[in-house]
Amino acid sequence: MTTAEFSFPVREAERKVLDRVAELAEGFRAAAAEYDERAEIAVGHLTALHDADVDRAVLPERVGGIGLSYAAFGHLVRVLAKADPSTATIWTMHAGAGVALAEFTADTLGGFFAEEFLAGKRFANALSEPASGNRFLNPQQDAVPVAGGWSLTGAKRFVSGCEIAEYLLVNARVDGAPAFFGVMPDETVSTIPIWDTLGLRATRSQLLSFDHTLLRAEYRGRAPGFGDFAxxxxxxxxxxxxxxxxxxxxxxxxxxxxxxxxxxxxxxxxxxxxxxxxxxxxxxxxxxxxxxxxxxxxxxxxxxxxxxxxxxxxxxxxxxxxxxxxxxxxxxxxxxxxxxxxxxxxxxxxxxxxxxxxxxxxxxxxxxxxxxxxx
Ligand SMILES: Cc1cc2nc3c(=O)[nH]c(=O)nc-3n(C[C@H](O)[C@H](O)[C@H](O)COP(=O)(O)OP(=O)(O)OC[C@H]3O[C@@H](n4cnc5c(N)ncnc54)[C@H](O)[C@@H]3O)c2cc1C
Incomplete structure (x- = not known):
């Protein structure tokens, strides 16, 4: 195994992960053009990253992970993106959704989402909406109260890696304010296959349609906060x-x-x-x-x-x-x-x-x- 020099302080657990990612990146680089040509998610790359403890690494210590520093995280994503930017994008989105759900629900569900993330389940961010433009944290779609939570009918677009996701981080307007939920896609969530793009083709960032999807009250998290790992x-x-x-x-x-x-x-x-x-x-x-x-x-x-x-x-x-x-x-x-x-x-x-x-x-x-x- 190679050991690189870093321009920032690195703990032993971080070093192990960064060295392994550097090795994996060589193989990702060799295959990136083919996945791009086929617009296919490199599932094997994502599995290899999980096996290299990258998911544990990005999860903050306060919710059961290693807790990479921002400096180490930035290094990791740059190495991945240089080799295979589609894999880097899907993994960043997956980590963003998984870490957010673990942090947002830590006081209510305990470690549920953190454990699922550490177990290798796949997460995706279903935040962008047709009407919210780039302001993806300001949902324009209202979820209406129903038994057990709220119901969402609408669309989320450009959801990187959604076809392999077991959990979605979904936002919707509840009582006039943005609310965040973990959603397990069921028959009420369907993929509209729009993703045939110029670039980052292997992210397969498709349009998702929600038809009376239950946003379960127990899977509701708090809003993002300043101390969360961004x-x-x-x-x-x-x-x-x-x-x-x-x-x-x-x-x-x-x-x-x-x-x-x-x-x-x-x-x-x-x-x-x-x-x-x-x-x-x-x-x-x-x-x-x-x-x-x-x-x-x-x-x-x-x-x-x-x-x-x-x-x-x-x-x-x-x-x-x-x-x-x-x-x-x-x-x-x-x-x-x-x-x-x-x-x-x-x-x-x-x-x-x-x-x-x-x-x-x-x-x-x-x-x-x-x-x-x-x-
Ligand atoms: C490769 C890729 C992966 C993505 N992955 C995800 C994902 O995993 N999850 C997810 O939720 N979203 C994802 N997105 C969506 C992305 O983050 C944006 O929210 C979405 O692309 C915005 O819609 P749009 O591109 O159609 O642009 P539009 O929002 O229609 O923008 C068109 C133009 O208007 C400008 N514009 C838009 N809003 C404003 C504003 N408020 N003020 C000023 N100018 C504005 C834009 O800069 C742009 O020039 C992804 C997008 C891409 C390209």
Whole structure:
């Protein structure tokens, strides 16, 4: 087993998981293009991650897990996303839903959802709605009171990995406020197969239809809180950074191996200048992300807005690096057999995932200019 050096403090239990993930990632990288082509969930990758104790690692200690630091978590998702961004996305969503349900119901159901998560059950986030746009934490669909809880009729869209999920984290409006539930999909939940996309094809983020689905009162959790481990906000920047790292590697490999008029492409000055520009911006995006993770680990309240900034920057630089890859790659990078075109398709998805770059830009711009949200 290889043991890597880390730029952040790592406990022994974390090191074991990170080393194992680095090994697994090599195999994931080799298979990623095929899963993408078939738009098929790499179930084996997810099982291997569970067997490597990755789920136990991400679950906070207070609900029975190892409790990765934010720094270790960010490292893990970047490594996964560089190798196979669809697997990284499904796992991040699965971890986000599983950890959230374990935390939100800790005082009511005890360890039920934590135990299911640790047992290898699959979780997914069914939060986005047709009418809520990017504001996925503000559901517009009302659940109505029925015996045993509330009933939901409506739709949730782009639910990564929903076809293999045994539990869904579902939100709905109850008495005018967002409420969160664990739902075991039954015959009232059906999949509408819309997922035939440009990028992140192997996430199979389908549309789910709910027809009088019972949101059980005992599976209702509290609302997200400041002290909860913020899996999705901390994971999304890492997905784009991993894609950007992979796109840069593919670009470098092509520029060094493609010989034009007797010299490698890497010797052309325009390539050097453009690579300098994207590599420097990418390094800055990694640095901002690492700062936000450090703040999160040290309880600095600015970690949340800085994670948003890191997502914004990571989403944009991933597209920039991948676009440069297409220019440097020429027509050979445009061929389906080249990883260059796949990195561009995957990079585009990062900025669509909530909160989108437009929504984040609005938040940052208002904060910088001192404009209140309702002004
Ligand atoms: C690969 C992938 C995986 C996903 N996985 C999941 C998942 O597992 N679970 C889940 O619940 N969701 C998931 N989503 C959904 C995602 O997080 C967004 O909520 C959803 O994509 C928003 O819908 P939309 O893309 O149709 O864009 P729309 O919301 O229709 O946005 C269209 C445009 O309007 C802008 N816009 C939207 N709302 C606002 C606003 N309030 N203010 C300003 N501008 C706005 C957007 O930035 C965009 O430019 C996933 C999406 C993708 C692409």
């Amino acid at each position: 899996v999705i906000p901390a994971g999304l920047p890492a997905i784009s950074l991993g894609i950007a790292d992979a796109a840069l590697d593919a670009l470098i490999e092509h520029a060094r191996s493609r010989v034009i008029l007797g010299k490698p492409l890497a010797h052309q000055q325009w390539v050097q200048y453009e690579v300098a520009d994207v590599q420097t911006k990418l390094a800055a995006a990694h640095a901002l992300y690492e700062r936000a993770l450090w703040e999160a680990d040290h309880g600095v309240p600015s970690f949340f807005p800085n994670l948003s900034r890191a997502k914004y920057l990571a989403n944009k630089i991933a597209v920039e690096v991948a676009q440069l890859g297409v220019r440097v790659g020429g027509a050979s990078g445009y061929l389906k057999q080249s990883p260059i075109q796949r990195h561009l398709r995957d990079a585009e998805a990062g900025q669509l995932m909530a909160y989108s770059t437009e929504v984040i830009a609005g938040e940052i711009g208002r904060a910088v200019l001192g404009v209140a949200e309702d002004e």
